[in-house]
Amino acid sequence: MSQRSTEADVCVGIIANPVSARDIRRVVVNAGSLQIAERVSIVLRLLTTLRALGVPRVLVMPDKAGIRALLNRHLRRDQPESGGLPAVEFLDMDVTSTVEDTFEAARRMRAAGVRALIVLGGDGTHRAVVRECSDVPIAGLSTGTNNAFPELREPTLVAMAVALHATGRIAADEALAWNKVLDVSIGERRRDIALVDAVISTERCIGARALWKTQQLSAAYLTFADPSCIGLSAIGALLQPVGRRDPHGLAVTLAPDEAARKLAVRAPIAPGLLAEVPVAGWEPMPPGRAFEVRHAGGIVALDGERELPFEPGERVQLTLRPNAFPTVDVTRCLQLAAQRGLFHCSLGNH
Structure with a gap:
């Protein structure tokens, strides 16, 4: 176990997307949406837990949707029963209410x-x-429409694990897990990544970015495929499950042409939406091997959103890259803390 960090040096960041779970898929399938007040409630639970476990300072992404205003209202109140809050600093940045805010933050x-x-x-x-x-290690909280990557957890538990790592109570080699990504390239200049799935659509217009129709999909490339997850990765999960820590991914060829169809799966591609998806075949994606897309133009959707259009003649390649970024392993951190008595209190503190 590493030596505990000096408290003054410890800082954690919080990025709360104020408009996640509000894309067109939610309208189409009548799914619910997390309101601003509930997002602020989550942030407050994170803050009180982080402070209780020795994190003195937290940076927060600003927004114009109401999170900052409502959170500031709570921060101005005295909350002695919470044991105090960390010093909260909103980043000094221009807010555009687009994904650029997340990039900048x-x-x-x-x-x-x-x-x-x-x-x-x-x-x-x-x-x-x-x-x-x-x-930078991340800890995800599921508040979006498709939540295959971030797991559904109580924020208090996530904050406990983050504090254990941030303060040095549990060393990085024990607290963190490493994750795969898909590297996507179009030609020589355009590059991007996907955490869960990169899907090839024969559509030629981005339109509404969220992807929920399967009729024009030709292939899906997956870092992992968990049958308990919602989204386009569920197609592969019902064919050949692949774990987050497995060294390989999965490439699925879909069959818009009836002649190429070998079977079909009924997959939960969005909340409340089971789609019948025709499949031509599938195979493991070993790390480092480039899979080439052979289509005369279309769009690459990354993690459920149309992002990268490509034209006939442009070379599109997808490559699985292991050990690409770390996440805080919440379950392991809490198990180790329990085994080592890290949350035991002295008799004078009860």
């Missing part, structure tokens, strides 16, 4: 030396954070 928090980043959002929000600071 992640860069600034990395530069400020945060020990970990707690992210509230779906797959797309987490992808944006990882793209900008893949060397």
